[in-house]
Amino acid sequence: GESVGLHLPTLSVQEGDNSIINCAYSNSASDYFIWYKQESGKGPQFIIDIRSNMDKRQGQRVTVLLNKTVKHLSLQIAATQPGDSAVYFCAENPHDAGNMLTFGGGTRLMVKP
Amino acid sequence: IAGITQAPTSQILAAGRRMTLRCTQDMRHNAMYWYRQDLGLGLRLIHYSNTAGTTGKGEVPDGYSVSRANTDDFPLTLASAVPSQTSVYFCASSGAPPNTGELFFGEGSRLTVL
Numbered sequence: 001g002e003s004v005g006l007h008l009p010t011l012s013v014q015e016g017d018n019s020i021i022n023c024a025y026s027n028s029a030s031d032y033f034i035w036y037k038q039e040s041g042k043g044p045q046f047i048i049d050i051r052s053n054m055d056k057r058q059g060q061r062v063t064v065l066l067n068k069t070v071k072h073l074s075l076q077i078a079a080t081q082p083g084d085s086a087v088y089f090c091a092e093n094p095h096d097a098g099n100m101l102t103f104g105g106g107t108r109l110m111v112k113p
Numbered sequence: 114i115a116g117i118t119q120a121p122t123s124q125i126l127a128a129g130r131r132m133t134l135r136c137t138q139d140m141r142h143n144a145m146y147w148y149r150q151d152l153g154l155g156l157r158l159i160h161y162s163n164t165a166g167t168t169g170k171g172e173v174p175d176g177y178s179v180s181r182a183n184t185d186d187f188p189l190t191l192a193s194a195v196p197s198q199t200s201v202y203f204c205a206s207s208g209a210p211p212n213t214g215e216l217f218f219g220e221g222s223r224l225t226v227l
Contacts, residue, residue, distance in 0.1 A: 032214040033214075034213070041220075043117075043203050043205075043218030046215045046217070049214050089156070091214060093212060098163060099207040099212045099213075099214055100146070100158055100161055100171065101156075103155040104155055106155055
């Protein structure tokens, strides 16, 4: 079946360094790919999305890259801060599915001071 | 700005009991969703509602029911709770198209079924 998954379950980075969180997907017919951040004890929070016809999208300190050839999605966080420590989920929004997202399993980002 | 409000935040429940998790949004969003989150399995869609008066089944609907009598409220009911329904439950909503995948989540309801 179709699935969205992550390469690294835990990522530890030094404060100030850049972070890269990766995600593999298998459903080629998704319109959007999305990253969510979940802090401990809270609900997921939308970070950024990218449409399937784009390769790159930038936000504030974050960049999402989409490689449709190898079905790979990544989230880059520049100058990682302690407040970035959280679990990050990728998700895909299949075509004509409304917003019924399929989520990956999550990657925990730990920022060392 | 409240956004999505869920209640209760935490509940311990005996197996076989009936339980309703409440969800209210104040954003006038048409679509609402219930997800459960289990360790190692991420978030899985239980039920959804694209607009008031309509509901649909998600990936893991068995043992759960929902109703959408109005735009703001989307309660999730466990008719007879079982231990496998121990999980953290998140309610979410989304606004008008385009469906970019931006959902607004509540803070979750942690349910333990003994």
